[in-house]
Amino acid sequence: MIIRPARLSDAEAMSRILTDIIAVTQRQRPHDQDFVRDTYINNPHGILCSVAEDANGEVLGFQSLIRAAEGNKYGVSAGWGIIGTHVSPRAARRGVGKALFSATKLAAENTGLQNIDATIGVDNTNGLAYYDAIGFQSYRTGDNTICKRFSVF
Numbered sequence: 001m002i003i004r005p006a007r008l009s010d011a012e013a014m015s016r017i018l019t020d021i022i023a024v025t026q027r028q029r030p031h032d033q034d035f036v037r038d039t040y041i042n043n044p045h046g047i048l049c050s051v052a053e054d055a056n057g058e059v060l061g062f063q064s065l066i067r068a069a070e071g072n073k074y075g076v077s078a079g080w081g082i083i084g085t086h087v088s089p090r091a092a093r094r095g096v097g098k099a100l101f102s103a104t105k106l107a108a109e110n111t112g113l114q115n116i117d118a119t120i121g122v123d124n125t126n127g128l129a130y131y132d133a134i135g136f137q138s139y140r141t142g143d144n145t146i147c148k149r150f151s152v153f
């Protein structure tokens, strides 16, 4: 498995991963290629969006890190990082998420981010367990969400 920055040509594979996650979790969310390009690959506030790719070049998952802008829709303090992680159900629990976070953490350090927010649905036990495992701690709650924070320094 290699971790590399996402390219525009990854949008189709990334969209498919979101579709596959929705099929398993039944949690509806935007997932088309335009959404993927605008939100993850080409986000104007983007710091890094990485994909994990297997030896055959198949995208197994991706993770995005953006900088929270003033008045962002997530209610995250301006200047913090905001992280999102999506791993194909076919590649779950094989260390893809963990490997992606190594690259994200490095990017956060290089950018001088102090904190990263992960906002997770209260019913998303996998997501909560994942962020706990990589060092995030709960710091606030929202409407049906738990927000976890990673202290970069």
Ligand SMILES: CC(C)(COP(=O)(O)OP(=O)(O)OC[C@H]1O[C@@H](n2cnc3c(N)ncnc32)[C@H](O)[C@@H]1OP(=O)(O)O)[C@@H](O)C(=O)NCCC(=O)NCCS
Pocket: 021, 061, 083, 084, 085, 086, 087, 088, 091, 092, 093, 094, 095, 096, 097, 098, 099, 119, 120, 124, 125, 126, 127, 128, 129, 130, 131, 133, 134
């Ligand atoms: C949550 C998610 C990103 C985890 O990715 P992953 O590649 O399967 O995670 P990893 O294999 O790197 O797991 C790292 C650690 O996280 C924890 N973890 C991950 N998935 C878990 C699960 N289903 N149950 C319990 N713990 C879990 C474990 O401690 C694991 O370490 P271990 O396998 O050595 O015990 C993935 O399941 C996913 O994309 N889910 C759907 C989208 C989502 O909910 N994203 C998070 C909110 S934005």
